[in-house]
Amino acid sequence: MTMKPWIGKEGIYMSDLLLQIEDLSVGLKDNKDSNPLVNKLSFKVKRNQILGLVGESGAGKTLTMMAIANLLSQDLFWTSGTVDYIGTNNERLHLSELRMKKRRRETCRIMGIVLQDAMGSFNPYRKIGSQFVSTLRFRRKLTKQDAISETLEWIKRVGIHDAKSIMNTYPQQLSGGMRQRLAIALVMSYKPELILVDEPTTALDTINQMNVIHLMKDLATQTGTAMLYITHDLGVVAQLCDEVMVLRHGKKIEIGQVDTVYRKPQHPYTRSLLDQAQQILKPPTIK
Numbered sequence: 001m002t003m004k005p006w007i008g009k010e011g012i013y014m015s016d017l018l019l020q021i022e023d024l025s026v027g028l029k030d031n032k033d034s035n036p037l038v039n040k041l042s043f044k045v046k047r048n049q050i051l052g053l054v055g056e057s058g059a060g061k062t063l064t065m066m067a068i069a070n071l072l073s074q075d076l077f078w079t080s081g082t083v084d085y086i087g088t089n090n091e092r093l094h095l096s097e098l099r100m101k102k103r104r105r106e107t108c109r110i111m112g113i114v115l116q117d118a119m120g121s122f123n124p125y126r127k128i129g130s131q132f133v134s135t136l137r138f139r140r141k142l143t144k145q146d147a148i149s150e151t152l153e154w155i156k157r158v159g160i161h162d163a164k165s166i167m168n169t170y171p172q173q174l175s176g177g178m179r180q181r182l183a184i185a186l187v188m189s190y191k192p193e194l195i196l197v198d199e200p201t202t203a204l205d206t207i208n209q210m211n212v213i214h215l216m217k218d219l220a221t222q223t224g225t226a227m228l229y230i231t232h233d234l235g236v237v238a239q240l241c242d243e244v245m246v247l248r249h250g251k252k253i254e255i256g257q258v259d260t261v262y263r264k265p266q267h268p269y270t271r272s273l274l275d276q277a278q279q280i281l282k283p284p285t286i287k
């Protein structure tokens with residue numbers, strides 16, 4: 001029997017590790033003297049894991065995600081630190097050291113993104129079907145016919161039954177909830193190893209929010225995709241995530257299994273976030 005190699009002291013098998021981020025910092029180019037907006041952040045994303053990233057507004061959640069995805073505008077921000085991808089064969093690819101064009105290509109191969117506003121995932125001038133088909137043909141090299149059948153399948157998989165007519169629709173003709181489901185389907189359909197998700201449910205009503213969250217959890221489990229899920233909602237983290245990382249002023253406050261962190265937060269800031277979340281959930285006292 002061959003043993004899987006261990007990584008570090010944390011008891012992670014090397015083959016379970018997908019992304020390793022070390023000392024990631026992000027700052028504004030014209031404000032070099034101020035504190036970085038993301039400050040020496042180190043963490044790991046494991047395969048088949050949903051890692052929640054929480055923290056109050058301005059904590060640096062989106063910037064962290066954009067830095068990992070190599071989507072920060074270079075004229076505005078500086079970044080330092082390393083982002084490594086670890087392949088299933090344990091080969092390490094230093095994404096942050098690649099030249100821009102190759103880094104974009106590799107990042108695009110490994111990761112997909114779902115943004116808060118699903119409209120950002122679609123081109124308003126092209127019908128939904130054609131956007132799915134061209135993505136599947138480009139990303140997975142499918143034939144046109146196979147891409148059409150997979151598109152129909154994925155649209156149904158996210159709970160939209162009239163898939164054929166949806167293919168013929170422009171994104172802006174759909175409801176926000178439907179668009180968000182389709183944005184998730186589009187990313188899942190090309191099977192990235194990691195999906196970065198930034199507050200995808202804040203524009204949705206509560207029922208749609210819960211549906212979308214359950215849908216993502218189901219799809220991630222079925223496809224084995226790892227997820228980095230940004231939210232400020234600790235209830236969502238409890239429903240969806242395996243691990244949670246708490247950010248404040250761009251710094252990591254703590255990271256751990258959701259159960260452990262929620263039951264025994266190590267840091268007063270995490271405790272105060274959990275207390276606030278509980279206050280919101282408490283029913284108002286009737287006078």
Ligand SMILES: Nc1ncnc2c1ncn2[C@@H]1O[C@H](COP(=O)(O)OP(=O)(O)OP(=O)(O)O)[C@@H](O)[C@H]1O
Pocket residue numbers: 028037055056057058059060061062063064076232
């Ligand atoms: N383009 C920009 N120019 C100047 N400052 C920026 C820019 N983008 C982000 N920042 C600043 O960086 C910090 C972190 O921003 P970021 O968007 O990552 O926060 P966040 O945790 O995602 O917050 P939210 O929950 O409100 O989305 C904030 O102080 C923000 O004002």
Ligand SMILES: [Mg+2]
Pocket residue numbers: 061062063198
């Ligand atoms: Mg944000």
